Amino acid sequence: EPEVTQTPSHQVTQMGQEVILRCVPISNHLYFYWYRQILGQKVEFLVSFYNNEISEKSEIFDDQFSVERPDGSNFTLKIRSTKLEDSAMYFCASSESRPFSYEQYFGPGTRLTVT
Amino acid sequence: DAKTTQPPSMDCAEGRAANLPCNHSTISGNEYVYWYRQIHSQGPQYIIHGLKNNETNEMASLIITEDRKSSTLILPHATLRDTAVYYCIVREGTSSQAGTALIFGKGTTLSVSS
Numbered sequence: 001e002p003e004v005t006q007t008p009s010h011q012v013t014q015m016g017q018e019v020i021l022r023c024v025p026i027s028n029h030l031y032f033y034w035y036r037q038i039l040g041q042k043v044e045f046l047v048s049f050y051n052n053e054i055s056e057k058s059e060i061f062d063d064q065f066s067v068e069r070p071d072g073s074n075f076t077l078k079i080r081s082t083k084l085e086d087s088a089m090y091f092c093a094s095s096e097s098r099p100f101s102y103e104q105y106f107g108p109g110t111r112l113t114v115t
Numbered sequence: 116d117a118k119t120t121q122p123p124s125m126d127c128a129e130g131r132a133a134n135l136p137c138n139h140s141t142i143s144g145n146e147y148v149y150w151y152r153q154i155h156s157q158g159p160q161y162i163i164h165g166l167k168n169n170e171t172n173e174m175a176s177l178i179i180t181e182d183r184k185s186s187t188l189i190l191p192h193a194t195l196r197d198t199a200v201y202y203c204i205v206r207e208g209t210s211s212q213a214g215t216a217l218i219f220g221k222g223t224t225l226s227v228s229s
Binding site: 037 | 164
């Protein structure tokens with residue numbers, strides 16, 4: 001069964017450093033998403049991406065964040081200057097665009113630890 | 116904020132049916148009810164969704180009341196591996212909403228014990 005994959009599974013970085021989290025969505029999916037979950041808290045939406053541009057973003061997704069689809073398979077989240085409060089699980093998801101069926105399929109996540 | 120209300124926790128004995136309720140009294144006519152679950156910090160997993168008819172798949176059944184103000188997710192024979200946080204989410208299913216965010220609440224923590 002096709003699945004979303006994410007690398008790395010765990011990333012440790014120092015405050016102020018840039019990190020890039022990588023995702024490979026399911027191959028025939030057209031919508032891509034990033035969510036995060038701070039330990040013990042709710043899953044929070046960050047951004048959605050379609051047709052090579054951001055289609056929706058939350059207030060969390062400020063100027064320190066950016067997303068890119070650098071090739072036909074990868075989807076990345078860049079955090080430019082990490083802060084301690086960026087420590088969280090980051091989940092990538094993808095979905096098809098067929099009408100009335102918008103279930104999103106999530107990857108296993110990348111645990112980001114900022115020290 | 117999430118448009119749904121769920122109990123914070125529930126217990127279920129292994130092999131028994133787990134019935135997880137969800138209230139969505141402000142649901143509108145074009146909004147679907149989706150259920151996801153999250154097993155111990157893994158990525159959320161889609162379970163099932165419905166508009167107004169009851170739905171069943173290999174994982175679960177979804178029962179939606181006639182007025183659509185509440186629903187119940189049924190795991191017919193719960194196993195230890197079904198221990199997870201279960202999220203009930205309502206969102207539009209029209210093409211204009213494709214690609215929009217899932218808004219997760221706190222969900223229901225289901226504990227299945229032997």
